[in-house]
Amino acid sequence: MATIHFNSVAFLDAVHSLKQLPPDIIPDIAFAGRSNVGKSSLINRLVNRSNLVKTSAKPGKTRSLNFFSVDNSLYLVDLPGYGYAKVSRDMQNTWQRLISNYVETRESLALVVVIVDLRHEVKKLDRDLVDWLKYLGVPHLLVYTKADKLPRNKQIKNAASLDAGFNIHATERILFSSKSGQGCTELKEILTRVVEGFSSKHQE
Structure with a gap:
């Protein structure tokens, strides 16, 4: 398994129907969140690009499943935002x-x-999404973003409140900031382990 550096990144396709999906020979890691939660900024930070994923002040800009190839080892999938689009x-x-x-x-x-x-309480749509993923048995990771907008003590307090709302342990989420880079290394390490686990499982 090649080391994933998250540096060799290219846009692959904007998928509007399941027929357009690329072959499922490498793992997908999908990113979901409410409109304007900072999803595009997070992905850009993850792959060390300033504008790979276009950011917009207008909710609903992403209208497809946008696939990006990373190090020929995985696909990052930017899902359309939900909520107030x-x-x-x-x-x-x-x-x-x-x-x-x-x-x-x-x-x-x-x-x-x-x-x-991270600045807000649990929203129903977010909790519904997490509950749905749990029901389906789809692996998922919560990332509380925009951490740079809060002092450290407030980060901890708000994170604990969100943990309770999602009924998860602190080890099941990451505090992240696209601006400062907080949590980026941790997220890369987790995603690398996920890809390695997927590859090992499918080589058996």
Whole structure:
């Protein structure tokens, strides 16, 4: 298994239907979160790029499953944001069907990274997503982002509140800042282990 440096990164495809999905021969790591939670900024920080994933002040900019190839070892998948995206109900329903079908059927989906704003209390949509992933048995990791916007003591307090709301242990999440880089090394290490575990399992 080659070492993953998260440096050799390229946009692969914008998938609008399951027929467009790339071959499932390497693992997918998908990123999910509410609109404007900082998902694009997190991915950019992870791969050491400033603008690989386009960021926008307008919710609902991501309208497809955007696949990025990383070190020829995994796909990063940027999922459409959910929540207050100012798009039509039909469009939101289309996204929901696409995401649901992808998560429920993609055999190479190794992990869903659920991104939550550390500054706020647990939102119903976030909890529903985590509960759904638990129900499906899909591996997932919570990342509490925008940590740089809070002092350390407030980070700890808010994280504990979110942990309780999601019914998880502190070891099951990461505090992250796209601006300062807090948590980035830890996230890379976890994703590397996930990819290695996936590869080992599929080589048996």
